[in-house]
Amino acid sequence: MRFVRDRHTRPSLLPAAACALVLSLFSITPLQAEEVAVPVGQQATGVEKPTMGMSMEMVETRFGEPGNRSDAVGNPPITRWDYAGFSVYFEYKTVIHAVAHKTPPAAQPAN
Numbered sequence: 001m002r003f004v005r006d007r008h009t010r011p012s013l014l015p016a017a018a019c020a021l022v023l024s025l026f027s028i029t030p031l032q033a034e035e036v037a038v039p040v041g042q043q044a045t046g047v048e049k050p051t052m053g054m055s056m057e058m059v060e061t062r063f064g065e066p067g068n069r070s071d072a073v074g075n076p077p078i079t080r081w082d083y084a085g086f087s088v089y090f091e092y093k094t095v096i097h098a099v100a101h102k103t104p105p106a107a108q109p110a111n
Contacts (some may be wrong), residue, residue, distance in 0.1 A: 049086045049098035056081075056093045 050059045059081070060066075066081035066088075073079075079090040089097040 047085045047100040049100060050088050050095045052095055052097065054095040056090060059088055059095060 050063065054062075063083060066083050068082040070080040070082070076091050078096075081088045081090070085103075086098055086100045088095055089099075
């Protein structure tokens with residue numbers, strides 16, 4: 001059995017149009033990304049912190065005794081030392097991260 005196409009019948013453009021619409025929506029999506037801006041006063045760039053790779057002894061020599069020493073947790077052991085403006089995270093006895101504490105924005109004078 002052979003299919004015989006009537007010469008007056010045209011193929012439908014609906015599937016092609018639907019496909020084009022879907023593809024155009026995917027191409028627009030990245031253009032709608034949201035930009036997150038951190039105010040300059042909250043970036044904590046001026047806080048001196050230990051750098052990755054420093055030893056516990058180097059941190060204590062440079063920054064003094066921490067206000068709080070948390071016990072090691074997990075495997076590998078992760079330890080946290082808290083200072084006035086930042087916290088330091090150690091894996092074994094080596095700094096893996098230092099995080100500045102969030103400071104509240106300065107109070108605005110009343111008008």
